[in-house]
Amino acid sequence: MYKSEQLAHNLRLLIDNGTWPAHSKLPSLRQQAQSSGYSLMTVMNAYQELEAQGLIYAKEKSGYFVAEHLSTQVPQTYSVVSLNPKIEINSQVFKYLKSTQHQQIVPLGSAFPDHQLLCPSKLIQIMGQLARNRKNYEQSSNLPPGNFALRQLIAQRYCMQGITTDADDIVITSGCLDALNLSLQAITQPGDYILLQQTIFYGAWQAAERLGLKVITIPEHPQHGFDLEAFEQVIQSYPIKVCWFMLNAHNPIGFTVSDEIKYKIAKLLHQHQIHLIEDDVYEELFYGSKKPLPMKYFDQQNLVLHCSSFSKTLGAGFRVGWVYAGKFSEHIQHLQLMSTISANSLIQNALVEFLSHHHYEKHLRGLRRSLEKHKKQFYLYLKQHLPVGCEIFNYASGYFLWIKLPDHVNSIEIYEDLLEQHIGVTPSPLFNILQSQQHFLRINCSFEWHSDIAHALDQLSQSIQNHLKLRQITHSA
Structure with a gap:
């Protein structure tokens, strides 16, 4: 240190x-x-x-x-280890995503930062310049494993964190979710056991359902985020084929697991020869001067497949991701050629120019400052206006706040109430399939503060208050 x-x-x-x-x-x-x-x-x-x-x-x-102290709440340990042999969540996710697509919706349920903060003008300018040259649409040099110059630049970013990497370790994908799905498909067979965090990005649940996998989950630790004891218990008791974890700027809760715990996770993975698919799509959205280390840093036996993307830092339209695939590189390329084939050639070429001339670092610094400022405004407002009994989990990264609702207030009902008023939020059943964990909401806090945002948060508070009163009346009756 x-x-x-x-x-x-x-x-x-x-x-x-x-x-x-x-x-x-x-x-x-x-x-x-x-x-x-x-x-x-x-x-x-x-x-x-x-x-x-x-x-x-x-x-x-x-x-x-x-400064005014922003206390960081930590979630209580939700439950014991859970076995989920049959997953059925795809239709629920599809219904949710379709319901929040309307342009008039205040997008507090969006998974992406405010588009006003993304799509940097310099990158758009580079795209325009390259678009006039036919050779930048040439596909063969951008087929799997992807643009060589882009893979070199990504490898250099790993090396800057002390992770030995070269271009051959990297496979370019159509976003991080594509990287995660290809990695899981490369390692597993139907019926295999995989291990997830109990509350996790819904893409993990969808992938498990699609591939016919048996899912075991471990609860979040009330202090550290990751329950190391539960993790060790599971891998000793079940034939886990692979883990899928998010340990930096966790979506939806927001915590970042300490280096000490990451090191211990790596040791247990090596001891039991279990692979880890690391979802690190928010890796660049940290506050402060030190970027958190990925699990790949602690991996000594090439058991970790590290997945990330430019979509959360540059915009959904720049859906180019990658996986540090190592020995799985060729297998993943074969799978890719049978599905998404490759990421957009023009965008890959534009990213090479953008990253080569240090425009990306300048953009990231501004993006982090804006996200930190906006998240603080949301937190302070919600802290003042939410009803008694709500808890806000606030961490120094990303752009989400995770809100625990009062007992017996169902997040699906709050989501449906707000949707009628053209306000989007994300209910917890998309992240946690346990019936006992349906009283949480994820709020996107990346937006510049204005009257529509304040109104939407006021309506959120009012909806929670209304459901609290309804529960009290029902209980007293």
Whole structure:
């Protein structure tokens, strides 16, 4: 750990335990350097790290102050390990996605960031320039495993995180979901056991249903996000073929699992020779200065297939993803040629230009700042306006808030209420198939604050309040 990170960690403890309350003034940079023994530059870097995390704020000519504390709730352990031999969720997901497509819907249920933050003008300009040249539509050089120059650039990004990679390890796909589905299909046969987190992106449930797999789930840990003890119990008790986990900026809850736990997961995977498909589509949407490490970093035996995409950072129209496939590369390419064939050639070429000239990094910095700002606005408003009994899970990454509704308030009923008012939210049965876990909602917080957003959140609060009153009347009767 760098000195500035250590100092930032120590200072955060003082904020978390209330030694420094909200809006209290921090020691000046020089005072902090003298009392801590660190250099002035180290102190400045630590303060900037805390500022990036939203824990402190700067006043011109006045110094640094503690920000209003955004307490991070963590979900309670929901239940014991669950065996789900028969999955039936595809029709439910299809119905939900169709219901939220209308243009007049306030898209708080969308899986993508606000399009106003995406589709950077420089990338559009590059697309326009390349579109005039016929050779950029040439398909053969972009067939599986995909554009070589793009695979090289993606491999370089892995190497920057200390993950030894070259272009041959990468297969370009039509988005992250395509990468995840191809990876699962390459490893499993119908009837195999796979392990999922109990609350997980609905694409995992859909893939399991389509491939005829038996699903075992482990509950979220109330503090760490990932329940290591339950994980070890399952892999010792069942013939798990592969795991599908999201450990960075988890969708829908939002937590990022610590490096220490990731290391322990990797050791258990190696010990039991179990493969992991890692869904890391939100890897770039972290707050602060340090990008979280993927599980691939801790993988010493090529058991992890790491999947990601540009669609959450550049827009749904730029649906180009990839899988770090390793020894499964050729098998995945065969499967790809029988299904999606390849990602769009023009977009692959445009991404090469965009990434080569460092436009992507500049775009990402602006995107992260905007998402952090918008999510904080949503959180503060919801914290003030939601009825008593609601809990908000707020983490320093991504653009989702996960809301626990009061007991006995069903998220499907809230979703249906709001849909009649042209407001979209995502109910928890799409992420967790247990009947006992239907009282959660996912809210997309990526949008610039305006009156329509405030109105939509007010209607959400009112709908919850109405259902609470209805439950009270029914109970008293």
